[in-house]
Amino acid sequence: MERVFIKDLKAGMDLDQIFLVTQPVLRSTSRGDLYIAMFLSDKTGKVNCRVWNATEDLYNQIPKEGFIRVRAKTELYQGSMQIVANGVFPVDQRDVKIMDFLPRTEYNITEMFEELKGFLSKIKHPHIKALIDEFLTDKDLMKQFCIAPAAVKMHHGYLGGLLEHTLSMMRSANALLPLYPNVQADIVIAGIFLHDMAKTEELSYELAFSYTRTGQLLGHIIQGTIMVDQKADMLLDKGIEMDKEILDQIQHILVAHHGKYEFGSPKLPATPEAIFVSYIDDLDAKLNFIDGAIENEAQDDEWTVWKPSNVNPGTRFYRKKIED
Numbered sequence: 001m002e003r004v005f006i007k008d009l010k011a012g013m014d015l016d017q018i019f020l021v022t023q024p025v026l027r028s029t030s031r032g033d034l035y036i037a038m039f040l041s042d043k044t045g046k047v048n049c050r051v052w053n054a055t056e057d058l059y060n061q062i063p064k065e066g067f068i069r070v071r072a073k074t075e076l077y078q079g080s081m082q083i084v085a086n087g088v089f090p091v092d093q094r095d096v097k098i099m100d101f102l103p104r105t106e107y108n109i110t111e112m113f114e115e116l117k118g119f120l121s122k123i124k125h126p127h128i129k130a131l132i133d134e135f136l137t138d139k140d141l142m143k144q145f146c147i148a149p150a151a152v153k154m155h156h157g158y159l160g161g162l163l164e165h166t167l168s169m170m171r172s173a174n175a176l177l178p179l180y181p182n183v184q185a186d187i188v189i190a191g192i193f194l195h196d197m198a199k200t201e202e203l204s205y206e207l208a209f210s211y212t213r214t215g216q217l218l219g220h221i222i223q224g225t226i227m228v229d230q231k232a233d234m235l236l237d238k239g240i241e242m243d244k245e246i247l248d249q250i251q252h253i254l255v256a257h258h259g260k261y262e263f264g265s266p267k268l269p270a271t272p273e274a275i276f277v278s279y280i281d282d283l284d285a286k287l288n289f290i291d292g293a294i295e296n297e298a299q300d301d302e303w304t305v306w307k308p309s310n311v312n313p314g315t316r317f318y319r320k321k322i323e324d
Contacts, residue, residue, distance in 0.1 A: 009047065011074055018068070019040035021066060021067065034054045043102055048077075048082045049082070062090070067092075067101070112163050128186045128187070165196065166193060184272075221266060225251045290317055
């Protein structure tokens, strides 16, 4: 049977193919019957899966993160695509090309990174330039920065997503900074580059997208400020002492870029540069989320199904575009 990618699923399809499985949970219905709820994914997306009339033995055969072959049928449930499996079989990870199952940016990573470095080269202040160069010359970190997702699912949740998100913000800043001459461009550029840098440590993305232990306990905001301190210490060892006020302003962007306490921000933006970065970060994340919701809608309808998110507290997005 020819493989059908998740983005191409239609209701009523019969499937017999391999998926990446995550978050399997054994539950019971109101009548006490056991069933398994889990997510199945490939490089084009993720879909809910249910196995009715399940057993504990079957559940124990399913890896918490790994690969399974599924015999199933697709259906629409409350407007969203769902897979109902009647056969589930573990698959040896060695027999699978993992990169075929992880979503990836549609853009060229090398070209994006070169463009990003072009923006960073515009930094004029010697201390800020030295700090950024300390990150850029960390080859292992930059390798992870270029392939990491920006999030597990909310926005830019695919390999290369962190780089794509950072570059998109940098492009926005490049267009907007001339309109606001009192905003310090060097601080903004550095803040954009570093604001999500610690996603490389917060997230795990070798097999499936999830949070590392340190990511769960600290989070990328705290981890990011630690990374900046570490790089500043390395500069000090080389005889370059970072101006403390500059360091404070850059780190303030990191701890304030989520904008609100309820969004996990330890501090509210208190500088023009932090406000600037917070708003373009929020804009880019939300528009990427909306683009994904519209493009991946299972129904052939003008509206998406209800989407719980921080874009709006649960809303439907209009899909139709004005024709030329």
